[in-house]
Amino acid sequence: MKMIGVCACPTGIAHTYMAQAALEKAARAKGHEIKVETQGAMGIENELSAGEIADARVVIFAVGVNVEGEERFDGKQKVTVEVGKAIENPMDIIQKAEMKGMGL
Amino acid sequence: MNIQELLSASRVKFHLMSSNKLEVINELIDVLNQDGKLLNKDKYKEAVLAREKEFSTGIGMGIAIPHAKDSSVKEASLTLGISKAGIDYEALDGSLAHIFFLIAVPAESNDVHLKVLSYISRKLMHQEIRDRLLSATTYEEILAAFND
Secondary structure (H helix, E strand, C coil), X not given: CEEEEEEECCCCCCHHXXXXXXXXXXXXXXXXXXXXXXXECCEEECCCCHHHHHHCCEEEXXXXXXXXXXXXXXXXXXXEECHHHHHHCHHHHHHHHHHHHCCC | CCHHHHCCHHHEECCCCCCEHHHHHHHHHHHHHHCCCECCHHHHHHHHHHHHHHCCCEEECCEECCEEEECCECCCEXXXXXXXXXXXXXXXXXCCEEEEEEEEEXXXXXXXXXXXXXXXXXXXXXXXXXXXXXXXXXXXXXXXXXXX
8 A cells, every 4th residue: 555654843853753663664564655755954855755645545644743734635534643652553543544544 | 765864873772761851852963963963051941942832742652852953063963862762752642652753953954964864754654663662772774774
């Protein structure tokens, strides 16, 4: 399944990137394609294109602050979690995303 | 990635003495301060504690990453502390923390340093890297864990 994600945290120097790595690893372990945009102290990186957003079945927000450009994801299936949860238990979130992506 | 630029040998402590969260924060800040990286130790500590209040940086998997981006920091720098016995850092998963990265970033910091920090953060998500850090006994082994 094609998944996308956005990670952001208040300081944007550590948690954001840990969550990104954790989600990527968990999604790939389950055979999914994933691209995760980070919104941290360096601004937006690994930015999701309109095409990538359109192609994705589900978007995961692992955030402790507001998502910049949230309107880009209007109408998508969404899973929203605390950034810490994505670090602590990424597999759980990927499973939730699978369900959402399948329309369950 | 140039980790040695951010983490000098003088800021790696292989045997932390602390037994709780506040003690270990103090112990790491002392190392950072003795190395001349802080303009105002108390102000930096306040910023670190404020961040902890918002959200514990005891992120589980045996890691804690206390950090602050504040004007009390002279230069972006890392301090690494290791505790074989483990310290209760009020981790999300309730486990003891063994690897501590104290991150100090000035209010105005350049992207090169932030890039290195994000690189290290991502690396810490891998079990193999954590195992290598825990078993390291020299500064060179610490660098190698990140650079291999």
